[in-house]
Amino acid sequence: MSTATSTESKELAPVRTESLAALLIARERPPRPSSLSTSLTFGWRAILKIKHVPEQLFDVTAFPIMNLLMFTYLFGGALAGSPSDYIQFVLPGILVMSVVMITMYTGVSVNIDIEKGVFDRFRSLPIWRPSAMVGYLLGDALRYTIASAVMLVVGLVLGYRPDGGFTGVVVGIGLLLVFSFAFSWIWTMFGLMLRTEKSVMSVSMMVIFPLTFLSNVFVDPRTMPGWLQAFVNNSPITHLASAVRGLMAGEWPADEIGWTLGWAALFLVVFGPVTMRLYNRK
Amino acid sequence: MRTQTSGLAIETAGLAKTFGETRAVDGVDLAVPAGTVYGVLGPNGAGKTTTVKMLATLLRPDGGEAHVFGHDVVREADEVRARVSLTGQYASVDEDLTGTENLVLLGRLLGHGKKAARERGAQLLEAFGLTDAAAKQVKHYSGGMRRRIDIAASILNTPDLLFLDEPTTGLDPRSRNQVWDIVRAVVAQGTTVLLTTQYLDEADQLASRIAVIDKGRVIAEGTKGELKASVGAGSVHLRLRDADQRPEAERVLRELLVAEVQLEPDPVALTARLGAAASDTAAGQAARALGELARTGITVDNFSLGQPSLDEVFLALTGHDAGQDTGHDTKDEVTA
Numbered sequence: 001m002s003t004a005t006s007t008e009s010k011e012l013a014p015v016r017t018e019s020l021a022a023l024l025i026a027r028e029r030p031p032r033p034s035s036l037s038t039s040l041t042f043g044w045r046a047i048l049k050i051k052h053v054p055e056q057l058f059d060v061t062a063f064p065i066m067n068l069l070m071f072t073y074l075f076g077g078a079l080a081g082s083p084s085d086y087i088q089f090v091l092p093g094i095l096v097m098s099v100v101m102i103t104m105y106t107g108v109s110v111n112i113d114i115e116k117g118v119f120d121r122f123r124s125l126p127i128w129r130p131s132a133m134v135g136y137l138l139g140d141a142l143r144y145t146i147a148s149a150v151m152l153v154v155g156l157v158l159g160y161r162p163d164g165g166f167t168g169v170v171v172g173i174g175l176l177l178v179f180s181f182a183f184s185w186i187w188t189m190f191g192l193m194l195r196t197e198k199s200v201m202s203v204s205m206m207v208i209f210p211l212t213f214l215s216n217v218f219v220d221p222r223t224m225p226g227w228l229q230a231f232v233n234n235s236p237i238t239h240l241a242s243a244v245r246g247l248m249a250g251e252w253p254a255d256e257i258g259w260t261l262g263w264a265a266l267f268l269v270v271f272g273p274v275t276m277r278l279y280n281r282k
Numbered sequence: 283m284r285t286q287t288s289g290l291a292i293e294t295a296g297l298a299k300t301f302g303e304t305r306a307v308d309g310v311d312l313a314v315p316a317g318t319v320y321g322v323l324g325p326n327g328a329g330k331t332t333t334v335k336m337l338a339t340l341l342r343p344d345g346g347e348a349h350v351f352g353h354d355v356v357r358e359a360d361e362v363r364a365r366v367s368l369t370g371q372y373a374s375v376d377e378d379l380t381g382t383e384n385l386v387l388l389g390r391l392l393g394h395g396k397k398a399a400r401e402r403g404a405q406l407l408e409a410f411g412l413t414d415a416a417a418k419q420v421k422h423y424s425g426g427m428r429r430r431i432d433i434a435a436s437i438l439n440t441p442d443l444l445f446l447d448e449p450t451t452g453l454d455p456r457s458r459n460q461v462w463d464i465v466r467a468v469v470a471q472g473t474t475v476l477l478t479t480q481y482l483d484e485a486d487q488l489a490s491r492i493a494v495i496d497k498g499r500v501i502a503e504g505t506k507g508e509l510k511a512s513v514g515a516g517s518v519h520l521r522l523r524d525a526d527q528r529p530e531a532e533r534v535l536r537e538l539l540v541a542e543v544q545l546e547p548d549p550v551a552l553t554a555r556l557g558a559a560a561s562d563t564a565a566g567q568a569a570r571a572l573g574e575l576a577r578t579g580i581t582v583d584n585f586s587l588g589q590p591s592l593d594e595v596f597l598a599l600t601g602h603d604a605g606q607d608t609g610h611d612t613k614d615e616v617t618a
């Protein structure tokens with residue numbers, strides 16, 4: 001953001017006070033927009049930002065591919081005999097892990113944005129209060145969809161064959177997006193609560209690493225010690241990974257889907273209001 | 283929804299905000315008449331921005347009350363938000379988006395359809411002379427351009443009350459004049475403007491009433507004329523032919539006018555501050571002074587009569603200056 005590229009004000013056209021006056025005369029205001037409309041508008045803003053800064057797609061493309069290649073070939077031979085057997089088991093899990101990990105960037109972008117004056121403007125608008133936050137998450141849903149698609153394509157190339165077919169895969173990704181949307185309210189909370197981008201990042205890491213690794217993403221939990229099993233078997237990530245794995249394999253794991261949606265609802269109900277409280281008080 | 287020009291746009295009583303141990307705003311009472319430019323003048327850290335943020339519903343007051351067009355800023359925040367708009371001290375637009383995108387975004391958020399938002403955005407960019415920069419990201423804009431897009435965003439829906447928080451801080455004099463023109467155009471159409479500034483000449487140029495705040499409190503309030511009158515009738519500046527005669531001139535002025543006389547850095551210059559003496563006008567006092575100096579044989583090369591400037595008002599009220607370099611009266615271009 002160097003100012004060296006700034007256009008000099010010398011070349012600036014003058015302000016036309018007459019046309020300005022004509023514009024100001026119109027005092028009628030459109031009706032208050034719906035909460036859906038304002039949320040979608042904020043979602044559009046997130047997409048515009050991707051358009052202007054496409055580099056930010058790096059973490060939803062390169063990072064998941066790296067994860068997939070790394071874990072498939074690192075563990076595949078040892079855990080399942082061969083990488084091509086392992087990928088049948090591990091791809092839905094790595095998909096879940098990568099997307100859930102990517103959600104933490106939401107907190108960082110909220111934190112960066114909130115420091116800028118534009119947030120004061122958003123907060124002084126007569127609109128449904130959570131729409132700015134919901135808009136972030138809608139824009140992020142697009143990023144998660146891109147990440148999922150990229151990983152699936154690479155997975156298919158490596159030999160992944162989902163028995164659930166197209167429908168199973170789409171429903172699985174749908175569930176993953178719903179969970180990520182709800183889970184992200186933890187990050188919006190941290191984004192508003194913590195002072196610097198760096199602290200948001202390090203707190204997020206502290207949460208996300210144990211949560212994603214201590215799950216059934218890589219291995220069956222049965223070989224883990226009892227105390228760890230107790231944690232892993234009840235972790236929302238385990239439920240999500242099992243549900244997505246089942247759906248993509250052509251099953252209908254109702255229990256796991258139920259648990260996943262239950263956790264999603266809990267995250268939304270707890271961290272949504274906390275986020276909004278911080279947003280209003282900021 | 284045109285607001286009546288009588289009545290108050292803003293009314294606060296004992297408004298207060300504390301951050302930790304600091305009482306940033308310490309019982310502010312304001313009454314801002316609708317349809318005018320109201321200046322809030324104070325140095326950095328006086329509590330101007332905090333006050334504006336509370337009035338714009340961005341901060342919750344810790345004490346006191348504030349009403350905007352009769353609506354309580356806490357209990358009826360949405361009613362207030364529908365009527366006000368804010369241009370903060372730093373660009374209140376999204377720097378990653380282009381000028382057009384910013385205005386369309388806000389237009390949509392304010393309830394305009396896609397087409398209407400686009401049209402209104404294009405018209406505003408045109409009026410603000412930004413059409414050429416419409417497709418550029420705001421982060422590539424110059425300071426003056428940012429201010430313009432910022433104010434354009436604030437008047438997308440003509441607000442009843444516009445907060446301008448230090449709108450010209452960091453701008454070159456030319457851009458500052460342009461912002462002043464915009465403010466005049468906005469207020470001419472019936473919008474009330476609350477302007478915070480640390481530039482005394484800015485308040486002098488734009489505001490009809492001024493509140494001077496320092497350390498979170500209003501220390502003076504009134505029209506420009508009232509504020510200036512409170513520090514005296516004005517001052518007489520003299521330049522003598524001969525620096526050796528200055529001590530004598532100083533003595534004469536002190537005795538004749540019973541005025542405070544200040545010796546300027548220039549060895550031949552001196553300034554007498556005239557008291558608000560009811561018996562004589564500033565011009566009359568000055569005439570007597572000149573006559574007396576001539577009789578004493580002191581040659582006066584140059585003479586000017588200064589209205590008290592807001593700088594002097596500020597100095598007199600706070601005991602410290604506003605932190606800027608205009609040490610002298612702004613002489614005759616200042617009109618009360």
